[in-house]
Amino acid sequence: MSLTRFNALQTMETRVDPFPVEFGEGPAEKIASYFGENVFTDEAMKKFLPENAYLSVKAAVQSGQKLTREVADDVATGMKKWSEEKGCTHFAHWFQPLTGKTAEKHDSFFNLTHDGLVIEEFSGSALVQQEPDGSSFPSGGMRSTFEARGYTVWDPSSPAFIMEVGDGKTLCIPTIFVTYGGEAQDYKLPLLRSQAFLDKSAVPVAQLFDSNINKITATLGWEQEYFVVDDALFSARPDLVMTGRTLLGRPAAKHQQLEDHYFGSIPERVYAFMRDLETESHKLGIPVRTRHNEVAPAQYEVAPMFEEINVAVDHNQLLMDLMERVARRHKLRVLLHEKPFAGINGSGKHNNWSMGTNTGVNLLSPGKNPSTNLRFLTFFVNTIAAVHKYADILRSTIAHAGNDHRLGANEAPPAIISVFIGDAMTKLLDQLVRDRKADGQEVKRAIDLISKLPNLEMDNTDRNRTSPFAFTGNKFEIRAVGSSQNCAAPMAAMNAMMGLQLVEFKAELDKLTAKGAKQDEAILTVLKSYIRKSKAVCFEGNNYSDEWKEEAAKRGLNNFATTPEALDVLSKKLAQDLYGKSGVMSKVELDAYHNVQLHTYCTKLSIEAKALEDIVHSMVMPAAIRYQTELATNIAAMRAIDMDDSLGYQKDTLKRVVSNIGDIREGLNELHKALEKLHEASDVREEAGILCHEAKPQMDKIRDAVDDMETLVDDQYWPLVKYHELLFVR
Numbered sequence: 001m002s003l004t005r006f007n008a009l010q011t012m013e014t015r016v017d018p019f020p021v022e023f024g025e026g027p028a029e030k031i032a033s034y035f036g037e038n039v040f041t042d043e044a045m046k047k048f049l050p051e052n053a054y055l056s057v058k059a060a061v062q063s064g065q066k067l068t069r070e071v072a073d074d075v076a077t078g079m080k081k082w083s084e085e086k087g088c089t090h091f092a093h094w095f096q097p098l099t100g101k102t103a104e105k106h107d108s109f110f111n112l113t114h115d116g117l118v119i120e121e122f123s124g125s126a127l128v129q130q131e132p133d134g135s136s137f138p139s140g141g142m143r144s145t146f147e148a149r150g151y152t153v154w155d156p157s158s159p160a161f162i163m164e165v166g167d168g169k170t171l172c173i174p175t176i177f178v179t180y181g182g183e184a185q186d187y188k189l190p191l192l193r194s195q196a197f198l199d200k201s202a203v204p205v206a207q208l209f210d211s212n213i214n215k216i217t218a219t220l221g222w223e224q225e226y227f228v229v230d231d232a233l234f235s236a237r238p239d240l241v242m243t244g245r246t247l248l249g250r251p252a253a254k255h256q257q258l259e260d261h262y263f264g265s266i267p268e269r270v271y272a273f274m275r276d277l278e279t280e281s282h283k284l285g286i287p288v289r290t291r292h293n294e295v296a297p298a299q300y301e302v303a304p305m306f307e308e309i310n311v312a313v314d315h316n317q318l319l320m321d322l323m324e325r326v327a328r329r330h331k332l333r334v335l336l337h338e339k340p341f342a343g344i345n346g347s348g349k350h351n352n353w354s355m356g357t358n359t360g361v362n363l364l365s366p367g368k369n370p371s372t373n374l375r376f377l378t379f380f381v382n383t384i385a386a387v388h389k390y391a392d393i394l395r396s397t398i399a400h401a402g403n404d405h406r407l408g409a410n411e412a413p414p415a416i417i418s419v420f421i422g423d424a425m426t427k428l429l430d431q432l433v434r435d436r437k438a439d440g441q442e443v444k445r446a447i448d449l450i451s452k453l454p455n456l457e458m459d460n461t462d463r464n465r466t467s468p469f470a471f472t473g474n475k476f477e478i479r480a481v482g483s484s485q486n487c488a489a490p491m492a493a494m495n496a497m498m499g500l501q502l503v504e505f506k507a508e509l510d511k512l513t514a515k516g517a518k519q520d521e522a523i524l525t526v527l528k529s530y531i532r533k534s535k536a537v538c539f540e541g542n543n544y545s546d547e548w549k550e551e552a553a554k555r556g557l558n559n560f561a562t563t564p565e566a567l568d569v570l571s572k573k574l575a576q577d578l579y580g581k582s583g584v585m586s587k588v589e590l591d592a593y594h595n596v597q598l599h600t601y602c603t604k605l606s607i608e609a610k611a612l613e614d615i616v617h618s619m620v621m622p623a624a625i626r627y628q629t630e631l632a633t634n635i636a637a638m639r640a641i642d643m644d645d646s647l648g649y650q651k652d653t654l655k656r657v658v659s660n661i662g663d664i665r666e667g668l669n670e671l672h673k674a675l676e677k678l679h680e681a682s683d684v685r686e687e688a689g690i691l692c693h694e695a696k697p698q699m700d701k702i703r704d705a706v707d708d709m710e711t712l713v714d715d716q717y718w719p720l721v722k723y724h725e726l727l728f729v730r
Contacts, residue, residue: 005719079173096186105132200499219307220308244335383498385533398480509523575590610675624657
């Protein structure tokens with residue numbers, strides 16, 4: 001057996017007990033006893049801040065009021081005292097650059113005075129703003145590499161927290177990241193802008209039904225899917241190490257066909273990791289509540305309760321970092337790639353989006369009071385209308401090299417954006433549009449129809465697992481987001497789409513009421529026109545079917561199957577209007593964002609192509625040639641003793657090995673030519689086209705030949721850990 005593969009399997013098999021989870025003496029503590037203990041919560045602020053500073057921070061969070069320098073100094077003093085009591089020696093501005101990962105710059109509280117005395121200090125200016133080197137982060141052309149200034153600026157709406165790494169503790173302050181000129185260079189600032197725009201746009205509409213509503217907040221509940229494999233087996237797969245997915249590998253004879261892994265008994269070793277992860281998450285105030293086996297072997301899911309959208313995004317980014325670090329303690333590796341294994345389910349991150357009011361109402365919940373159901377219908381129909389109008393924008397936000405492998409296969413939604421609302425809601429909307437004219441009696445009938453739907457809040461729809469955008473009773477589930485992606489991009493787009501749609505709705509409503517129409521009648525008239533216009537985006541059937549692809553094309557719905565296609569919409573007027581009118585991104589920021597996403601796509605594919613070349617040249621081909629030689633030697637030896645009639649199997653096998661080696665050689669040559677063409681490309685769009693349409697097909701061709709070779713070459717020679725070992729050896 002290949003030494004690397006053998007050693008990895010032996011290391012895994014001889015491991016002692018997994019990393020113990022410490023819950024103190026006696027029975028495990030209740031979660032409530034330590035939840036949020038490492039977060040500068042409202043309770044901590046009350047304790048460590050002067051009353052005026054506390055009230056100023058609350059006002060800044062709730063209404064966007066700016067904080068004075070004096071208040072910032074008070075907050076910094078309180079944060080420092082709180083964190084030092086918990087053992088912190090450093091602080092860090094924690095931000096989310098366009099790399100997709102989080103970033104942090106650590107500074108010590110330690111300082112020297114002008115006369116050499118040692119002091120511990122943390123000023124308001126250090127809290128509010130820091131200056132990490134901005135030149136090495138993706139900027140999409142907004143700045144030259146020699147322009148190094150970039151600023152991180154405190155986001156008071158997301159609480160500070162303490163990150164524990166080993167014995168070290170660091171006070172982390174969530175921040176936005178901007179250029180020297182103030183342009184967004186991260187995911188957080190556009191999200192915050194989108195939330196402010198949605199609030200401003202939605203409040204006047206919500207006040208049509210309740211004058212006490214003065215604030216609308218988008219909410220998010222994400223569901224994080226992931227794979228877990230043994231650390232030693234991971235390290236023995238260079239493709240997993242370099243790219244996060246297996247570039248080669250034949251699906252195992254058994255994978256998910258028996259459907260016995262989904263919601264099955266959690267393996268003990270993974271269970272220990274999950275408990276440890278949950279403990280660390282709860283200490284950081286991440287309200288994870290659900291854990292279970294997912295469909296594919298070695299695949300799992302963790303999900304929290306709903307939170308305000310900005311905090312929810314921060315918590316998801318923080319969780320992904322936690323997952324990787326906690327897994328290492330258990331000698332495991334978490335795979336967040338959207339498609340780490342071919343032929344089985346990939347991993348997504350379902351984004352459950354809704355809107356809540358300051359009065360505690362979920363605007364996408366029909367509720368139990370018939371008199372409020374017209375409010376639900378208003379926000380429900382406007383959501384569908386927004387998706388219909390801006391479907392291509394939503395598709396662009398989930399465009400990603402990893403997602404290209406996942407979308408449209410193994411229970412992942414396809415690239416065609418459509419809306420699933422279920423039979424009950426479909427019938428309701430159909431009935432509402434039968435009569436063109438709205439009147440008071442029809443409004444009553446509409447409300448009555450909604451109130452008579454059975455169990456409306458929980459199960460008025462089934463779950464269409466093939467739909468990218470599904471209504472699930474009191475929220476919309478965006479199922480196409482990739483598991484490794486930052487939720488902020490699709491959520492910022494969703495907020496902006498909905499905000500613009502509500503502005504249009506209110507304007508049309510005001511025109512009708514100005515002409516003397518009663519409010520409820522006018523609302524229903526506008527909604528009926530939206531239902532008719534956006535009907536094309538609603539689909540209740542199998543999104544995987546070829547028939548749907550044909551039908552979608554007839555309806556005018558685009559099918560952008562690859563990332564470069566999907567991202568191209570960002571250069572169109574539709575995107576410029578959406579992001580510009582909502583104030584979420586300026587044209588400069590949008591162009592930069594587009595360039596960053598394309599550059600990231602190109603970089604990831606280039607890394608994959610080069611990693612594939614290295615693995616095939618240094619690991620696969622030597623094993624194949626060695627086995628080819630052994631077969632040829634065996635055939636020659638058998639012929640020498642007149643046993644030629646018994647050589648059918650050996651000859652057939654040798655022919656397949658030789659044929660595969662030829663296909664691999666040809667594929668490598670063509671792949672190398674494609675990569676060479678990148679040097680002649682005029683811009684990143686051309687590079688993306690070359691990699692997508694010329695390099696990727698050759699990579700697939702090489703994989704097909706290598707995967708066939710895996711079934712032929714003597715197992716003791718095969719160098720790569722196989723799928724059945726990665727997925728089932730625990």
